[in-house]
Amino acid sequence: MISRIDLRGSAGDPRELLPRADTDVSAAMEQVRSVCEDVRLRGTEALVELTERFDGVRLTGVRVPRAELDSALAALDPGVRAALEESIERTRRVHADQRRADTTTSVVPGGTVTERWVPVNRVGLYVPGGRAAYPSSVVMNVVPAQEAGVGSLAVTSPPRAEFGGLPHPVVLAACALLGVDEVYAVGGAQAVAMFAYGAGECERADMVTGPGNIWVAAAKRLLKGVIGIDAEAGPTEIAVLADDTADPAYVAADLVSQAEHDVVAASVLVTPSEELAGKVEAELGARVAATRHSDRVAEALGGPQSGIVLVEDIAHGLAVVDAYAAEHLEVMTADSAGHAAAVRNAGAVFVGHYSPVSLGDYLAGSNHVLPTGGSAAHTAGLSVQTFLRGVHVVEYxxxxxxxxxxxxxxxxxxxxxxxxxxxxxxxxxxxxxxxx
Structure with a gap:
């Protein structure tokens, strides 16, 4: 079900040997170029036609009426609403502490440089809508933008035929909870182009953020410079650094939870323990068969992007996970805190046996819009800083x-x-x- 890669005794660059999703954003760019140009030239008319072609939905307009947002919130399951409200509160608490204060440095007598932190004027926030609904991504995009002081923000999410051409109702409800009333039923590359160029009621934005599929990533790369971007999000991934103190049931459950996102999702265990590796493999056999999306999970775990990586010891394991630079890294070792503190490259680090990635997806207070594909070696996840620009003010x-x-x-x-x-x-x- 999941392959093994033995790096013990290997002197090569781990980056050349580790499993990784095979995605070609450059090739996808050529396919989205005409889509983006069509939106630039024809605006809303192009959005309607492209949505019908790619999503099978014929829209009469792309903006979601305010009444639909209110209706979605009124119909929201009370338990889901309570969970969303708690997620918003915790996420806001963490991101409020990320605000930066202006600083003035007296360089010489009579000469100062002040660094002012200025939010971008307008942002477009992309919320995926493929195999699942992602109200949590509404929270993760909107809260840091609000805490940064962005004056104008809009959310877009793909329309769903089963909901009358609207985004998923729980996504709309999350927007309503956060006070966002500018929402569009547009997905894919055309959504990025809508924010980059403006179309109909949607004014052009200064920046677009949020995860999406390869077409969204390709449009971001293509239009970077026309519009600011946070990152090119690729397939989601988890790496788990664990020794023989880790519970194999915990490790397997976390690998499965990441694999259920998509057939190209990456689940990687890095361990010096062959015994743990064997126990995790056994646990995976039982858990994959029992999980709701077993076919999807099995394909993801069996793909070239997933695997169990055997290393010499934890020190070697730390070097390997730094080379991998995972979107999500869990550390479950005898000294989880100490080993986690040694990690340099990861989108987010989850420390110990009771800090699973799924907690970070929803309720830890951290942000789950994170760098993928090894870009965590040089790129940070979404935060208040994403929406701020440092402006130097010189006065002599x-x-x-x-x-x-x-x-x-x-x-x-x-x-x-x-x-x-x-x-x-x-x-x-x-x-x-x-x-x-």
Whole structure:
């Protein structure tokens, strides 16, 4: 069901040997190019036609009426509403602590640089809607944008034929709970293009965030520069670093829970214990057969993106998981906290035997929009900072400028840009430059 990869004694680069989903965003870019251009040229008319082609839904308009949001919230199961409200509260508490304060540095007497943190003006938030409904992704996108102070935000999610061409009602209800009333029934690459160029009632945005399928990732890559993006989200993934103190039932349950997302989802166990590996394999056999989406889970676990990786010891395991740079990394070892503190590359780290990824998906307070495909080595997950721009405000008085003039002119001459120095000299007079 799940393959084994033995890295014990291997001297090669682990990144070349570890399992990884095979996705070609570059090829997908060429396929979405015409879609994005169509939206740019024809706006809402193109969105309607593309939605009918790709989603099998014929829309009369792409914006979800406010009455539908209110109706979805009124019909929401009380237990789900209570869970969403708790998720919102916890997520808001964590993200409120991410707010940054402006700082002013006195560089020289009379010369300061202030770093102001300014939110982007308008963002488009993408909520997936393929095999499942993702109200949790509404929370994870909207809360940090609100906490950053974004003034205008819109949510889009693919329409569903079974809901009359609207996004899933629980997604609409989550939007209503968060006070978001600008919601669109558009998915895929055309949704990214809608935010990038504007279409009908949807004004163009400065940034688009949120996970999606390969077509969404391809459109983000294609339109980056026209619109800001958070990241190119690929297939979801979990890595578990575990030793023989880990409960094989816990490990197997977490591998299965990640695999149920999609047939290309990646579930990877890294362990020095052959005994644990064998017990996890046995647990997987029982759990996969019993889970609701057993066919999907079995295909994901049996794919080239999943596997059990055997390592020399935990130190070797830490090097391997750093090379893998997982979206989600669980650490279940005899010293979970110590080993987790040594991790450098991961979208989010889940420490110990009672911090499963599924807690982070919904209720930990952390954000679940995270870097995938190894990009956690250089990219962070969604946060308040995603929606903020640091703007340097420079203020020097005449004396402070005069004291800096000689150095400015020296560097300007070194770069053969003499007009740079002259722009200072004209203000302070060449004879009044301080020699510092």
């Amino acid at each position: 008085g005449r004396e402070a400028l005069a004291a800096s003039a000689a150095h400015v002119r020296a560097l300007a001459e070194a770069e053969d840009l003499p007009a740079h120095g002259e722009a200072v000299a004209v203000r302070v007079g060449a004879g009044q430059e301080a020699q510092t």
